[in-house]
Amino acid sequence: MTAPAALADAPLLRAARGLPAWRVPVWFMRQAGRSLPEYRALRGDGSILDAIGDPATSAEITLQPVRRYGVDAAILFSDIVVPAAAIGFGVDVVPGIGPVVTDPFRTKADLARLRPYEPAIDAPYVQDTVRLVVDELGATTPLIGFAGAPFTVASYLIEGRPSRTYGLTKAMMHAEPDLWRELLDRLADMAIASLLAQIDAGASAIQLFDSWAGALPPDVYEDLVMPASAKVFAAIEATGVPRIHFGVGTGELLTLMGDAGADVVGVDWRVPLDIARARVPGKAVQGNLDPAICLAPWPVVAERTRDVLLRNAGRPGHIFNLGHGVTPDLDPGILKAVVDLVHEEGRTDG
């Protein structure tokens, strides 16, 4: 088969809908970022939020990995705290640490600091970036819009900085469920506004990042997290763009994350892809090469890449990706070789 001329026929969009595609689509979470020398050259040492706030820079960063790797999608260069930062909640992304909140969300009074997010006013640079990227990508490569899921954004706002245990977040979820639900509802509205603006500007798929949802047991996720994520997916449904739902360490949550309203469920490397597919019947899957394995020599990476393809057994509805984001220490040459291998050997006829 040959490359189609229409965006709707792009492998990523067809796979996301569970349809056969002319090749297995592949992209990498955090493909735009510190592993690329051209990114480091462009970014320098400033805050990532400054780079995101500059459409020319941000569009260029978004496009760099598409050029280098020939991946089947761009993903908007962004950060899950962009909307919260844009409404002035007081959050920055500190190099070497991650999101840091000056005054973390701790009580009901903090709700007043979470006013509705108005993308066109609060962060017009996001739509500008999307437009620049979509223009440049042309008719065959989709741009994936980007938003943080309510739980994961809330965990940053509450903990104040990256956490390994989410103790303050879990305490609030259980001790003050009404406050928690209100917080998540507001963050859901924020994600909805952000995603709709990105779609309006030309994004043709979206990914909701609930990176740390895997810290929760299924009953807690279902009761206190899933409703807010489901609200986001439901609000996007009318646009018709495919919805990807991602988290790490989510083996026990895969079914629920699909049921929340995703078309595609992300799978990290802990769950073999054949087993993951059985947990999300009727959904497409995205994953699931271990990013850490990409530090090994190429024959090892090739073997593990083939293992992922083999476990999918050529079924339609597979978007090849890493199980988590590209880490800064990965060799772009290895990632390029993964893309080529998936394109050469992947098939969607099974």
Place this chain on the structure above:
Amino acid sequence: MTAPAALADAPLLRAARGLPAWRVPVWFMRQAGRSLPEYRALRGDGSILDAIGDPATSAEITLQPVRRYGVDAAILFSDIVVPAAAIGFGVDVVPGIGPVVTDPFRTKADLARLRPYEPAIDAPYVQDTVRLVVDELGATTPLIGFAGAPFTVASYLIEGRPSRTYGLTKAMMHAEPDLWRELLDRLADMAIASLLAQIDAGASAIQLFDSWAGALPPDVYEDLVMPASAKVFAAIEATGVPRIHFGVGTGELLTLMGDAGADVVGVDWRVPLDIARARVPGKAVQGNLDPAICLAPWPVVAERTRDVLLRNAGRPGHIFNLGHGVTPDLDPGILKAVVDLVHEEGRTDG
């Protein structure tokens, strides 16, 4: 029922064998440690390895939580790098960081630095501590012996310090499988020697800590990790003491971790206990309260504690524990209340 007079009838040992007990046994991983003021008063600022090297101090630390909480077992105060440190591999435990290795294990030449561990010569203080503790505990409370599993110890020796991705470890596993297997075999022998010495001195159960095995997918675990852990369990079998196997994030590995030869499989909080039991047929289970939830007010902790008991439905073969270790910020009063609740409401008649 009332407390039995013989150690073999201790609830923990009966539960570990899948037998009904007069109460549901409970203990906490890392129950001896920084969450206890009496521990901080005793320890001061020295290296944990110095405290472990002093039998009087180490025995006292091991006993502190038994006195305070009334838990059903003591666990030897130790660290998974104790044998490697004792043979002079060059590893220390740095406060606020964790195990740090001066010259990490990187090539075949490093095997020469891993000579056999001889507990009576290299670390006589371990057996001395065990004897002091067992004397003090008397006839009704068992002491659980402690060893790091080959994979998790190897990850520290290779990475050189705590890692989130285990990239160097995974690269070696796959790129140099012969070297990796030899390394794990030596670490298995080290764990065996350590555990047999502890049992010889009076430990009446053992736990093999493979804390980070959950970073691996099942096929990799089965091929490159499980054989070494199975060697450890097989070597302990003849002693007749129950064998507990623990890791975190191991939902996909539970069956294999049981099949490695454990009598009891540890379960973190991500897998509901009823589902976990189905994955380890014929085995006892240990867990699975989320330690982070213990930062919440007591009614929340009580509800989640009852949920664990409810999911076990009174079946014999449940050792109540946290899903991971006690963190320094936990209130000992909450943990004491958990012990009391489990003892009051837990049952093993279902």
